[in-house]
Amino acid sequence: MAKGKHPEGGASLKCIELPPFSMPGELELLRQAKANFELFLATTPDFVYFKDRLHRFTYASNAFAQLTGFDNWHQLIGKTDFDIFAEDHAKLYFDSEREVIQQGKTLTELEEPYYDTEQQLCWVSSSKRPLRDEDGEVIGLFGISRDITRVKKLEAEIKYRDLHDRLTDLPNRYFYEQHAAAFIKQYDDAERIPAVMCINLDNFRELNDEHGTDVGNAVLKILARRLRATLRNRDLLCRFDSDEFVALVSPFRKRVGLDLIAQRFLLACSKPVVFRHHIVRVTCSVGIALCHRDALTAEGLLSSASTALTQAKQQGKNSYVGD
Incomplete structure (x- = not known):
């Protein structure tokens, strides 16, 4: 065990004599x-x-x-x-x-x-x-x-549960709201721009209706692991809703890096998911918002990414749109 040095030195102990008692x-x-x-x-x-x-x-x-x-x-x-x-x-x-x-x-x-x-x-x-x-x-x-x-x-466990999705163990929306601004601010460099990416599973409600919530939950857990594995350690993946994920992606030197991440998201979701005797196939759509100087807030980026996601859905799903 490491020991420290007393900052005030050590004087010798003095013995204290007790006074005599008369009784x-x-x-x-x-x-x-x-x-x-x-x-x-x-x-x-x-x-x-x-x-x-x-x-x-x-x-x-x-x-x-x-x-x-x-x-x-x-x-x-x-x-x-x-x-x-x-x-x-x-x-x-x-x-x-x-x-x-x-x-x-x-x-x-x-x-x-x-x-x-x-x-x-x-x-x-x-x-x-x-x-x-x-x-x-x-x-x-x-x-x-x-x-x-x-x-x-116990306090740490409660705080962790408050900030993480119970099904996938990913950070949740509350975690995003608390940490996104600090994540974005650390990249205060015009040539290194972070991005927010919204990922939504296509036709997930129909999958739940056809196969049941047990299968649906298993699909979500498997796809959450796949999506997380697609990102780098310094990136952040959150689960917002039943079939919606949000990624905070740290900067690439070139825009092509974000395109590559989005393509990997599409590929990760399109691979068949095997659970018990079920083989399930799903796809996803992705919206990308870059952290431009006129959209530095976490809320603004999320809104822009959500708009891009809607456009990806409208153009046929299983695709991505970015600004």
Whole structure:
């Protein structure tokens, strides 16, 4: 595991002598409190830690120690995050904790990344509060972190489903609306013009009526894979509707490159699709819109490509039209 260098150096630890107690009962209470505290550190599933002003661990829960690859929390005493975590993560923790130690701030619901013992990226939600002496001076911090990796993964899955078509796993219309403008803007070059291509299957409704939705869905999944394979890695293919796909195509040096892509779309769709005992043949029509200076918006390009698609349908289908 990569280790970082503590930016503030490491001073030696100082022993603090406890004042004498005049009553035996007070010492017993202190011993009991210490025993309860250590029981808490040994049994809590949360990642609990205490640090001094130099960000060195003074106490920690066993759960936190085991997370960082130690057998028990005593092995953490005197160490900093830079001794334990990858440097980029340690610096992230250090920067946030400076606000606690130097400014006395309380931080809550702070989402922080870490790598587990198998080097898998995980997440915690942390709260960090200043520790003060009897004069009110900050002498360290107390932190508690709870693992939220499962929640983060669930959020990522939900976001992915929101942006992708469930049948074909292609990006959907919402994804296009969020990313098309940035895709187009990256090619700010008059000689390198991206394009939007609308692809629509010809007579797909009739295919569904004749063979049923199971066959229709299988055809869509197979053709989606074929269309995606036709494009380059830097291009984007989305599924908008039941039988409509939209491609964001990064620039070619010459217009003939777009013509070649459109011809490959036609060929990919015209090959027979075999599903169970069915052999299905379909075709597609394609409309192309180039990103000219007077049509730089994603909405304008999509509208132009849709108009070109309608013209391709009108001239006999299984063809493409571009500006």
